[in-house]
Structures are given as structure tokens and as C-alpha cells.
Amino acid sequence: MQHYFSVEEPGLFHVFSISHLLVLGLFLILVLLLYLGRGPLRQPARSRAVRYSLAGILILCELSLNVWYVWGNRFDVRDTLPLELCSISLYLCVFMLLFQSLAIFRIVYFTGIGGALQAILTPALSYPFPHFRFIEFFAAHMAIILSVLYMLWVQGFRPRLRDVGITMIFLNILLVLILFINRLTGGNYMFLSHKPQTASLMDYLGPYPWYIVSLETVACVIFLLLYLPFALKNRKKGSKNHNSRSYEI
Structure with a gap:
């Protein structure tokens, strides 16, 4: 059993x-x-039960991860504080639910789906299945996306085009704060000090520090793509309203 919770890396995760x-x-x-x-x-x-269940899963993932850090003498301010974008999105999702x-949805729709989806597809992970860290990692990131989709499909929340800009401002304020914390702790939160050791999108975005600028561009493009379905729907709705008014005239 201890093998599944060991802090020693039992083998490299393969994408x-x-x-x-x-x-x-x-x-x-x-x-x-x-x-x-x-x-x-x-x-x-049912809606209340699902909201609380998703929030409970997110809280359990975060609590169990920190217990694991402390239990395995793995806690280190350089890399175990909840300062990655997905960790921040996790906390935002809990409050949103x-x-x-x-207001939180209109930020986490972009940061949660954009960040967690990239993390699921190309995980910065050192523990393969069935290690605890593997299960916790994917459970947390899947729950982030499912929480946002739940608020979208069940609660009827919708993002606006201006929320892309608001989210980019939020990220840049966060970037400055995380850069300061990285300098203070010697950490690499949000990969602002160097690229992750495992394969990721950043491998194609240039050397340090230019990949950070590239990441800003990629983030903006991803956020616009995430908004695109709503833009098309609004345009279609506007076209129908225009045609209806023309017919009435």
C-alpha cells in the first residue's frame, strides 16, 4: 500500500x-x-447535490495532496504551494460552486478549461498509474473542467467577449505576483522560471524568457476559441432577430 503513496518517483509518466x-x-x-x-x-x-459533490471532490483533492506532502516530508515552499494556474482555478471553482x-465563472471558464485541459493532455507528472498522485492529479483537473461545464450547461451561466480581456488582465496581475514569489522562494510556479521537465506545449514556444510572451499569445488565442461558440450563437441569434424585424416591416 505504501508503494502507492510513496513520495519517491516510482517511474516516469508517459504521455x-x-x-x-x-x-x-x-x-x-x-x-x-x-x-x-x-x-x-x-x-x-439534484443541482445542489451535484454542485456540492463537485466542490467536495475539489476540496478532497487539494486536502489529500497537502496531507500527502506533509506525510511524506515532501512539503516545500518552492514547489508545493497552490500557486499553479490550475490550483488557483481549483480554488476559484470551489467558490463558484x-x-x-x-463573476468567478466568467474568469474560470477560460482559465479552468484552458489550463486544466492542457494539463490533462500533456501532464507535468512524474507518477504513473496507480500512484495516488496520478489519481489525484487527473481527478482534480477533470473536476475543474466538469465544474465549469456544469455551471455552463445546468446553471445557464455564459461568458462575454469582454471576459477574455478581463481574464487576461487577471492573469497578468497574477503573473507579476507569481514572479515575485518565485524569486522569493526559488520556485517555478506557473513555469515562469523555466519549462517543465516533461513534454508540454511550451517545448514549441521558444527559449526562456520568450516562451512566456508566447504563452500570453497562446492563452489569448485559446480564450478566444473558447468564446467562439458563443460568438457564433449570438451572431446567429442576431441574424434571426434582424430577419424577423425585416419580415414584420
Whole structure:
């Protein structure tokens, strides 16, 4: 049993290995089930149960991770503080779910889906299945995305185009703060000091520090792509309203 919780890295995680592909398949099934069940989940009691369950999963993931750090004498201010973008999105998701906050949704829709999806596809992970860290990592990141999609499909929350700019401002304020903390602790939070050791999107974005500028551009493009379905829907709705008014005239 201790093998599954050991802080010693038992073996390097391999991207798109069988275990990774199975997790991605499970994630797609959960997303599909959430979408297909969005109607029944709007019933108040069910809606409340799902919100609290998702918040509970996120809290459990974060608590268990920190207990594991302390238990294994692994806690280190250089790399175990909750200062990665996905960790910050996790905390935001908990508040969003508990308080049904539209303001938080309009940020975490972009940071949560954009960041967690990239993390799931190319994980910066050193522990393969069935290690605790593997399970916790994917459970937390999948729950982040599912929480945002839940608020989107069940609660009916929607992002606005201006929220792309607001999220970019939020990220840049965060970037300055994290750079200061990295200097203070010698850490590499949000990979602002150097690239991760495992394969990731950053491998294609140039050397340090230029990949940070590239990341800003990539983030903006990803956020715009995430908003695109709503832009197309609004345009289609506007076109229908225009045609209806023309017919009435």
C-alpha cells in the first residue's frame, strides 16, 4: 500500500500511454453524461447535490495532496504551494460552486478549461498509474473542467467577449505576483522560471524568457476559441432577430 503513496518517483509518466488514454476516455464519458443529463440536473435538489459533490471532490483533492506532502516530508515552499494556474482555478471553482458566482465563472471558464485541459493532455507528472498522485492529479483537473461545464450547461451561466480581456488582465496581475514569489522562494510556479521537465506545449514556444510572451499569445488565442461558440450563437441569434424585424416591416 505504501508503494502507492510513496513520495519517491516510482517511474516516469508517459504521455498517451494506455493509462493516460483510459483516463482521457473516462473524462470524455463524464463530459458526455453531464451534457446529456443537463435537463434533469436542473431540478433544485439534484443541482445542489451535484454542485456540492463537485466542490467536495475539489476540496478532497487539494486536502489529500497537502496531507500527502506533509506525510511524506515532501512539503516545500518552492514547489508545493497552490500557486499553479490550475490550483488557483481549483480554488476559484470551489467558490463558484458554493456561491454560484457568475463573476468567478466568467474568469474560470477560460482559465479552468484552458489550463486544466492542457494539463490533462500533456501532464507535468512524474507518477504513473496507480500512484495516488496520478489519481489525484487527473481527478482534480477533470473536476475543474466538469465544474465549469456544469455551471455552463445546468446553471445557464455564459461568458462575454469582454471576459477574455478581463481574464487576461487577471492573469497578468497574477503573473507579476507569481514572479515575485518565485524569486522569493526559488520556485517555478506557473513555469515562469523555466519549462517543465516533461513534454508540454511550451517545448514549441521558444527559449526562456520568450516562451512566456508566447504563452500570453497562446492563452489569448485559446480564450478566444473558447468564446467562439458563443460568438457564433449570438451572431446567429442576431441574424434571426434582424430577419424577423425585416419580415414584420
